[in-house]
Amino acid sequence: MRKIVVFENVSLDGYFTGPNGETDWFVSQPGNQKELDEFAVDSIKSTDMLLFGRVTYELMAGFWQTKEAIKNAPLLAERMNNLPKIVFSRTLDRVEWQNTRLVKDNIVEEIKNMKNQPGKDMAILGSGSIVSYFAQHGLIDEISLMVNPVILGGGRSIFQGVKDRLHLKLLESRTFEVPGNVLLHYQIVK
Numbered sequence: 001m002r003k004i005v006v007f008e009n010v011s012l013d014g015y016f017t018g019p020n021g022e023t024d025w026f027v028s029q030p031g032n033q034k035e036l037d038e039f040a041v042d043s044i045k046s047t048d049m050l051l052f053g054r055v056t057y058e059l060m061a062g063f064w065q066t067k068e069a070i071k072n073a074p075l076l077a078e079r080m081n082n083l084p085k086i087v088f089s090r091t092l093d094r095v096e097w098q099n100t101r102l103v104k105d106n107i108v109e110e111i112k113n114m115k116n117q118p119g120k121d122m123a124i125l126g127s128g129s130i131v132s133y134f135a136q137h138g139l140i141d142e143i144s145l146m147v148n149p150v151i152l153g154g155g156r157s158i159f160q161g162v163k164d165r166l167h168l169k170l171l172e173s174r175t176f177e178v179p180g181n182v183l184l185h186y187q188i189v190k
Helices: 033-044 054-064 067-072 074-082 107-115 128-136
Strands: 004-011 015-017 047-053 085-088 100-103 121-125 142-148 167-175 182-189
Touching: 004 128, 033 074, 047 054, 047 128, 054 074, 054 085, 067 074, 121 128
Parallel strands: 004 121, 004 142, 047 085, 047 121, 085 100
Antiparallel strands: 004 015, 142 182, 167 182
16 A cells, blocks of 8 residues: 655744744755755655645646756756646636646545555645645645754644644654754654
8 A cells, every 4th residue: 555655844843834824934044955855866766646735736746846946956856847747626617737636525435545556655734724734634644844944933834734733753854964954754643
């Protein structure tokens, strides 16, 4: 059975976006960007499908297709552009990023069917509303949190809206040269 793995950048005080929805705080940290890029490329190798909500889809599609992304992170850009992608949105009418399919309805049934198909893991990158919705329906298997050494003082929790307690088992932790960044990789205990 395929797994759904979530990858999120979070601040030390637990937010994945700042008070105004900003995410520039996790891409602007000084340090060894090469190490983080290599980690990202290695992580996505176990994935054969990307899952997005509308907002993250629009951000990712707007970035990974640019000449800047292809020049600065060619391996990651190639994977992001070529992997199959699904966008869950009730407001979008169409998607234009290559290899992308739009799902508007029956989200839980769609994911359950996809999890039963052969293949590698499916990854959610960002997409807080999708993470919260999937968590409430027991669809997420693993969560990786990249804790960034910044305190935002407010923002949005990735688990905003989750009503039932989720129990997690730590599978891996890793410290990066980027000052204070720590990866925490958990399995959801079902």
